[in-house]
Amino acid sequence: MALETALLLKAGFVLLMAAQVLASVSGCNRGVYTFLINDLCLANFTFNMENLDRGLWCSWKDTMEIYEGLTNCTYQVALRINCFWPNQIVDRFFMEIHQIYFHDCALTGRLLHDPPISILAPFITVPVLVTLLMTAVVVWRSKRTQGML
Numbered sequence: 001m002a003l004e005t006a007l008l009l010k011a012g013f014v015l016l017m018a019a020q021v022l023a024s025v026s027g028c029n030r031g032v033y034t035f036l037i038n039d040l041c042l043a044n045f046t047f048n049m050e051n052l053d054r055g056l057w058c059s060w061k062d063t064m065e066i067y068e069g070l071t072n073c074t075y076q077v078a079l080r081i082n083c084f085w086p087n088q089i090v091d092r093f094f095m096e097i098h099q100i101y102f103h104d105c106a107l108t109g110r111l112l113h114d115p116p117i118s119i120l121a122p123f124i125t126v127p128v129l130v131t132l133l134m135t136a137v138v139v140w141r142s143k144r145t146q147g148m149l
Contacts, residue, residue, distance in 0.1 A: 028081065
């Protein structure tokens with residue numbers, strides 16, 4: 001009986017230690033990750049955006065470096081605490097950033113639009129001319145059937 005109890009106690013201790021090691025190696029502490037990106041990354045981003053004129057918040061040229069710094073910060077924090085990146089926390093984090101800072105920005109610079117006429121014209125003209133030329137060749141050859149057969 002004492003031997004069985006000692007073996008169970010030993011097995012329980014080994015399982016407890018394995019659970020501690022596996023949790024620290026394979027798991028991402030979501031609470032710590034959320035705290036760190038809010039405390040480190042968001043604080044720095046907010047500071048930089050507040051120092052930028054509000055009229056320039058929608059200018060990608062002016063905010064690109066700040067935004068890339070925020071992205072890199074969330075990535076570096078994830079690497080340091082063994083979290084995957086990107087993840088749901090980062091997705092929600094950036095959605096909140098966009099709702100706060102970029103909600104009034106127009107999409108006009110990013111929408112698809114037709115290319116200029118100087119590029120578009122050849123792509124329309126060449127197939128039309130080739131079609132007309134091939135039609136003319138077929139008609140001309142069909143009228144000259146004498147020596148073909």
